[in-house]
Amino acid sequence: MGVNVTDSDKTQEEEQQDLPKVVLFRPPPAFSLIGEESFASNKFHFLKTYDSQLPLDQFLSTHSHSIKAILSSGGAPVNADILQLLPEVGVVVTTSAGLNQIDIPECRRRGIKIANSGNVYSADVADLAVGLLIDVLRKVSASDRYVRQGLWAAKGNYPLGSKLSGKRAGIVGLGNIGYEVAKRLEAFGCFVSYNSRKKKPYVSYPFYHDVCELAANCDALIICCGLSDETRHMINKQVLSALGKEGVIVNIGRGAIIDEKEMVRCLMQGEIAGAGLDVFENEPNVPQEFFAMDNVVLSPHRAVFTPESLKDLSQLVVGNLEAFLSNKPLLTEYVDSE
Ligand SMILES: O=CC(=O)O
Numbered sequence: 604m605g606v607n608v609t610d611s612d613k614t615q616e617e618e619q620q621d622l623p624k625v626v627l628f629r630p631p632p633a634f635s636l637i638g639e640e641s642f643a644s645n646k647f648h649f650l651k652t653y654d655s656q657l658p659l660d661q662f663l664s665t666h667s668h669s670i671k672a673i674l675s676s677g678g679a680p681v682n683a684d685i686l687q688l689l690p691e692v693g694v695v696v697t698t699s700a701g702l703n704q705i706d707i708p709e710c711r712r713r714g715i716k717i718a719n720s721g722n723v724y725s726a727d728v729a730d731l732a733v734g735l736l737i738d739v740l741r742k743v744s745a746s747d748r749y750v751r752q753g754l755w756a757a758k759g760n761y762p763l764g765s766k767l768s769g770k771r772a773g774i775v776g777l778g779n780i781g782y783e784v785a786k787r788l789e790a791f792g793c794f795v796s797y798n799s800r801k802k803k804p805y806v807s808y809p810f811y812h813d814v815c816e817l818a819a820n821c822d823a824l825i826i827c828c829g830l831s832d833e834t835r836h837m838i839n840k841q842v843l844s845a846l847g848k849e850g851v852i853v854n855i856g857r858g859a860i861i862d863e864k865e866m867v868r869c870l871m872q873g874e875i876a877g878a879g880l881d882v883f884e885n886e887p888n889v890p891q892e893f894f895a896m897d898n899v900v901l902s903p904h905r906a907v908f909t910p911e912s913l914k915d916l917s918q919l920v921v922g923n924l925e926a927f928l929s930n931k932p933l934l935t936e937y938v939d940s941e
Pocket residue numbers: 677698699700701702907
């Protein structure tokens with residue numbers, strides 16, 4: 604007489620074996636920041652390539668028929684080489700705001716959907732962009748250092764900063780984040796204009812098709828776009844010189860959107876007035892020249908992270924994966940940006 608194994612007889616491990624697999628190539632920063640358990644579900648099981656001794660291609664080939672989805676985070680590329688080893692994958696869900704690690708055309712070609720982080724980070728990133736701008740203009744961090752070093756008493760007043768209200772703010776990339784930055788700066792009394800791949804029908808801010816022209820017509824350039832072949836080093840010598848001696852740049856997008864060497868040179872030679880930077884070309888390495896510059900405010904790529912936004916992220920990631928696995932529409936399907 605055969606023995607019937609019912610679901611209740613199965614161990615937790617056996618149950619997990621039966622679940623569709625979601626592969627990860629590196630732990631998303633959110634796992635250590637709010638705990639991996641926040642991303643758990645009884646509808647799927649994570650397979651971590653970084654926990655295996657096997658070479659990546661061997662690991663992926665071994666599990667290729669059970670891997671239905673990829674959970675991607677910044678850094679580890681999801682490219683054609685990886686995707687061709689995973690024929691059953693139908694969705695890439697990302698924990699990052701940026702999508703530059705994903706080969707989007709290859710996903711399109713293979714009919715693989717992409718779920719992005721939607722709006723979960725937009726308010727936090729926009730807040731930090733405005734914070735960096737205020738800090739650079741009003742010298743908040745530099746004045747703090749001055750006071751702590753006892754220089755106020757020893758040397759007298761610190762040089763004046765400049766006013767935010769009334770400034771012309773140029774937003775590069777009017778996606779979710781750029782739009783939140785624009786709304787905030789408008790509320791601070793700034794005159795907002797923008798550059799984007801396409802003019803946005805839902806805003807009345809002046810649109811500049813040419814980023815150089817935008818730079819020439821603003822006091823602060825705020826980089827909010829994603830990194831792509833099109834935007835890599837888009838902020839080059841010409842754009843920085845159009846921004847000019849009184850101009851300030853803020854970058855919360857990706858480091859490589861700005862030609863960093865050129866920006867360092869412009870700052871050293873006083874060709875632009877200051878910078879507020881959350882992202883860098885070669886993170887976590889930051890050009891040493893910045894350390895001595897009081898007109899530069901540095902942040903260690905933290906714009907997206909607050910416990911609140913990470914909690915929203917975990918719900919969104921689980922929601923997207925569960926939706927995909929139940930043939931329901933994704934919560935935040937990426938269609939096109941900016
Ligand atoms: O920069 C951070 C992100 O893209 O999530």
